[in-house]
Amino acid sequence: MSGGWTEDELAHRVAQALPDGAYVNLGIGLPTKVARHVPAHREIMFHSENGIIGMGPDAQPGMEDPDVVNAGKKHVTLVRGASIVHQADSFSLIRGGRLDITVLGGLQVSVHGDLANWKVPSVDVGGVGGAMDLAAGARKVYIMMRHVDKHGRPKLVTVCTYPLTASRCVATVFTDLGVFDCREGVFLARELAPGVSKEHITRSTEGRLEFE
Numbered sequence: 001m002s003g004g005w006t007e008d009e010l011a012h013r014v015a016q017a018l019p020d021g022a023y024v025n026l027g028i029g030l031p032t033k034v035a036r037h038v039p040a041h042r043e044i045m046f047h048s049e050n051g052i053i054g055m056g057p058d059a060q061p062g063m064e065d066p067d068v069v070n071a072g073k074k075h076v077t078l079v080r081g082a083s084i085v086h087q088a089d090s091f092s093l094i095r096g097g098r099l100d101i102t103v104l105g106g107l108q109v110s111v112h113g114d115l116a117n118w119k120v121p122s123v124d125v126g127g128v129g130g131a132m133d134l135a136a137g138a139r140k141v142y143i144m145m146r147h148v149d150k151h152g153r154p155k156l157v158t159v160c161t162y163p164l165t166a167s168r169c170v171a172t173v174f175t176d177l178g179v180f181d182c183r184e185g186v187f188l189a190r191e192l193a194p195g196v197s198k199e200h201i202t203r204s205t206e207g208r209l210e211f212e
Helices: 007-016 030-037 087-095 131-137 198-203
Strands: 023-026 045-048 052-058 076-084 101-104 108-110 140-145 170-175 178-183 186-192 209-211
Touching: 007 030, 007 140, 007 170, 023 030, 030 052, 030 101, 030 140, 045 076, 045 087, 052 087, 087 131, 101 131, 186 198, 198 209
Parallel strands: 023 045, 023 101, 101 140, 140 170, 186 209
Antiparallel strands: 045 052, 052 076, 170 178, 178 186
16 A cells, blocks of 8 residues: 555644634644645744754754753754743643644554553553643644554554553644544544555554544
């Protein structure tokens, strides 16, 4: 199957879904690519949980500022008007419901909008970190991930089998195969990526699926 979005194409699709003027957290990993794809005529203020309000794209090689890194410790840039705040203030913003959207990576999402994105049971490392605050505190939660894992197993599932980050929090999932809303126990496919058939989506999705 040759259809579907590349990582950069997926990041571009997510960027198109962000409203002008929004304050948007970008989680570590794949979501950080979204900052590269915002159209020049739109203004979106990106937030990183370690204390950046006004985060720009990744820094170009040789142009890195050692003091400007995102929550994943990658060198990033700042947009005009950016602020650097204490991490406590950053989490006050998150927990106070002041973020319009958070874009997070995912390991599993259930039909009820439950999110698992911090731990694979067989791997005894890491902690949930700020993901639970973001999933609970943002007004809307978008998930950006591959549709299946490296073993070909669906990541859109009926019930999450990995430890939960938060329950009933996910509004929309953007995968390399399409865009899916979590609606009352159903994944509603709103858009399929180029070259992706309904049959392929159905085979690659465990949870109940409907097409708009």
